[in-house]
Amino acid sequence: MFSDADAAELYDLQYPWDVARYPGDAFYHDLVMKAEAVLDVGCGTGGMLRHARECGHPGRLVGLDPDPAALERARRRADVEWVAGVAAEAAWDREFDLATMAGNAFQCLVGDDELRASLTAIRAALRNGGGFAFETRHPxxxxxxxxxxxxxxxxxxxxxxxxxxxxxxxxxxxxxxxxxxxxxxxxxxxxxxxxxxxRFLDVPALGAFLSEAGFAVEAQYGDWRRGPVTGASRSIVTVARRN
Missing domain, CATH: 2.20.25 (N-terminal domain of TfIIb)
Structure with missing residues (x-):
């Protein structure tokens, strides 16, 4: 009645990638355009990387996602690498300057083992000093x-x-x-x-998992305009670096 392909199309209608309308999209776009090689973990239908290429990004762009229907829509743009899979099983070795998990995708890492394995694989994919940017909803x-x-x-x-x-x-x-x-x-x-x-992790819990995986938190914001995390923040926007 409503296929996976229909669901992927609906997602694009609900959450169009638009850097002019959405501060979060603009936040990630700025980071992506400054990085030579980018890995988008949980890329979904690929809006972020497709837009970066449209805007002239000259480097390597790779999107990773386990949803075949979402990747089918992403592959409408053939000059980006689209890979089926999950972060915990990724095997890249120091190939990227930046890894991202937009759209609160980080919260899909529910179990401790899955979260640790995913962070380990993401760190391994980054070059020394490479950045990892993601956001979660503040509990x-x-x-x-x-x-x-x-x-x-x-x-x-x-x-x-x-x-x-x-x-x-x-x-x-x-x-x-x-x-x-x-x-x-x-x-x-x-x-x-x-x-x-x-999974809804607070700031201390996020920091503990990142530190254990070999990341250092460079910055943490409570909104997309880089304001501090406060008692009223609805989001935790994190930029970490591979130690």
């Missing part, structure tokens, strides 16, 4: 409180079709939140239900 903001059907969003296609996307939290166990995302047609018919778990 103090309790973003999941808004993930309920009453806050469903409507997505309109150019054809006039309208879909509803709603979330429902199933559990909050420690720092892991599990929820469903339901896509429905305009008549209320359910087309697809996906279940996801995300």
């Amino acid at each position: 103090q903001a309790r973003a999941w409180d808004d993930w309920n059907p009453s806050n469903a969003s409507r997505v309109e296609y150019a054809t006039g079709r309208t879909l509803s996307v709603a979330h429902h939290v199933e559990s909050v166990v420690g720092d892991v939140v599990t929820f469903t995302e339901t896509v429905s047609d305009s008549d209320g018919a359910v087309l697809r239900v996906d279940r996801t778990s995300l």
Whole structure:
């Protein structure tokens, strides 16, 4: 009824990469354009790297993601390397100046073993002094409180079709939140239900995992304009370096 390819198309409609509209996109774009070789972990449909190439990035751009349908959309641009897989299984050796995990993709690393293996592989992929930039939702903001059907969003296609996307939290166990995302047609018919778990780490926990993996935190921000992390911050934006 609603294929993986349909879901990838919907994602692009919900979250278009636009550096003029979204400060987070502009933040990453600035870093990418200054790096010679970039690895985007959890690249999804590839918006960040495709836009960088469109803007004239002359170096190596590699996107890594486990979702075949998302990569199929990403591969519409053939002058970027698109690789199927997950960070923990990556085997690059000091080939990149910058690694990124945009769109809160870092939170998909739920278990300690998966997180440690992923950070180890990302560090190995970076040249000495290479940067790793990512963001996570700050747990103090309790973003999941808004993930309920009453806050469903409507997505309109150019054809006039309208879909509803709603979330429902199933559990909050420690720092892991599990929820469903339901896509429905305009008549209320359910087309697809996906279940996801995300991990919400605070600043000390993030720092501990990064340090253990051989990273040094260069900067941490509470917003996309590089403001400090405060008691009101909704995000933790981190730039770390390979020691």
